[in-house]
Amino acid sequence: MSITGAMNAAISGMRAAARGSEIVSNNISNALTPSYGKRGLELSALSYGATGGVRIDGITRHMNEGVAADRRLADAAQQNTQAAVSFFRQLEDIAGLAGDSSGLGGRLAAFEESLITAASRPDAVERLGNTVTNAQWLVDGIGNAARDIQEMRTRADTEIAQDVQTLNTALQQVEQLNAQINTTRSRNGDSPALLDQRQAVLDTIGAIVPINVVPRDNGTVAIYSEGGAVLLDITAAEIGFEQQNIVTEFQTVDAGTLSGLTLNGQDVRTSALGGGRLGGNFAVRDTYSVQAQAQLDALARDLVERFADPAVDPTRGAGDPGLFTDAGAAFDPLNEVGLSTRLSLNAAVDPEVGGEVTRLRDGLGAVVAGPAGDATLLNSLRTALDTARAPASGGFGTGARSAADLFSSFSSALATTRSNAEQDLSFSSARLTELTGLQMSEGVDTDQELQNLLLIERAYAANARVIQAADAMLETLTRL
Known part of the structure; x- marks a missing residue:
């Protein structure tokens, strides 16, 4: 040389x-x-x-693309379960834990206790007034819980719209990066920075929707959802969704009053894009919230029907509402949806709208005052709460329950569901942590x-x- x-x-x-x-x-x-x-x-x-x-x-x-793919799927599962846990925790805060004096069960117990106190001294107007106050407090608790559930549905709908927008933007970015990588490779150039950038975008997509990434020529990739939807193959798909400003208890996807998803203008099953944060928010909006609302409506119906029994208060006329009403009227079993938000105290006993608290003692339909020492009606009201009856709706089963047992069943079922969701979250979080550590170690x-x-x-x-x-x-x- x-x-x-x-x-x-x-x-x-x-x-x-x-x-x-x-x-x-x-x-x-x-x-x-x-x-x-x-x-x-x-x-x-x-x-x-x-x-x-x-x-x-x-x-x-x-x-290691295999580890990266597993980590993306773990991230999607963690995001999905996190949406469920967040919902059930908020709902439990709203409805109250078992034994919580300010929860629904605690409000029912306060109302029942005030009935007992009033029955011991039916002539004491202040005790009758306290019973009315506690009855209104119970009504407010059920109504506020129902409205909070609809707020969570509205928030989930908003987050779905945000995820769809992010998803569409990310898919377009991958399409553009594919083109840049293809051009660079065709010129025998290196594209590690572009691959890093695409990896970050794929991670963003993977948190929203669980995906499978399939290699194509010259370093490009195609993207398919775990549910089989083609999100990107040469060109990016367009996901469609129509956001609602406010979601009410009457709106559902089946009724056509809430938006589902479209893929390139065609309706697509939500499950095709489920499993990640997007699917979790759909579950909150269309499943968990709807079930919780139905159970609250069932609790409200049970209260209304207990006190609508003619044997409880014989002073009422035929068809007149009992102590608890559907927006002031008698309850129609065919109009149960949203009853929890319409539940109200009978105006006859509400001093704020011209009622008299003494009607708790004398009867809602009494035209004259009865004996001040007669606790018959007050005892009947308390018996109505303690009477075991099978709930007509809400999925509580066919067993006969008192009002307290029914409210307790609602709280217990909620606590169990929340606990199960937290266990799923613990598992998915541990899996995500392990795979993230494995990816970092490699x-x-x-x-x-x-x-x-x-x-x-x-x-x-x-x-x-x-x-x-x-x-x-x-x-x-x-x-x-």
Whole structure:
């Protein structure tokens, strides 16, 4: 090899060492960067005749796609269960835990206790007034819980709209990145930064919808949902959704009053895009909230029908509402949906609308005041609460229950459902943490990178020494 060839070979070695040090520094600085794939320098021997050296073939991005795919699915599952847990926790805060004095069960117990107190002194108007106050407090608790459920449905609808917008934007970004990666690869270029960027966008999509990413030519990918929907194959799909400003208890997807999803203008099953945060919000809006609302309506119906029995208060006329009413009127079993928000106290006993608290003692339909010491009607009202009767709706089963037992069943079922959802969340969170740690462990190893840096430093110094020696030889020749 000539002196010039030796110098060229050494220069190529220094160039490779410099590029290697750049890659090592990038790897170390991005060791904790999500979606970053470790870089590696690809080298090969360069030989043309008597001239040698090293050639930089490119930069390779190292990423375990199998682990990345599993982590995305775990993230989707965690997001899905988190939506359920958040809903049930909020609902439990609204309805109150068992034994919570301000919860629905506690309000019913306060109303029953005030009836007992009033029956012991039916002539004490202040005790009758306290009973009316507690009855109104119970009505307010049920109504507020129902309205809060509809607010959670509205919030879920809003979050669905936001997720759909994010999903459409992310799919378009992947389409554009695919095109850029394809162009770069066609020109024999490297695209690790583009791959990192696409990985981050895929992670965003994977949190909303569980996806399968399928490799295509020249580094491009296609995206399919776990439910079988084609989200991207050359071109990005367009997901459609119509947001509602307010969601009421009467609105459902089946009735056509709430929006489902469309894929490129065609209706698509929600389950086709379920399993992630999007599916979790749909479950909150269309399943969990609807079931909770139905159970609250069943509790309200049970209260209304208990006190609408003619045997409880014989002073009422036929068809007149009892102590609890449907917006002031008698309850129609065919109009149960939304009863919990319409539940109201009979105006005859409500002083705020001109009623008399003494009608609790004398009867809702009494035209004259009865004996002040007669507790017959008050005892009948209490008996109505304690009477075991089978709930007509709400999915509570066919067993006969008192009002307190029915309210307790609602709270217990809610606590059990919330506990089960938290167990699912604990499992999915642990799985996500484990897979995230596994992905990080297969990423940048800073110890290994520092060792590589020492090797690069030695190689650089050795190549520099070759150049120094060649320079000394040339200087000797020039002195001849």
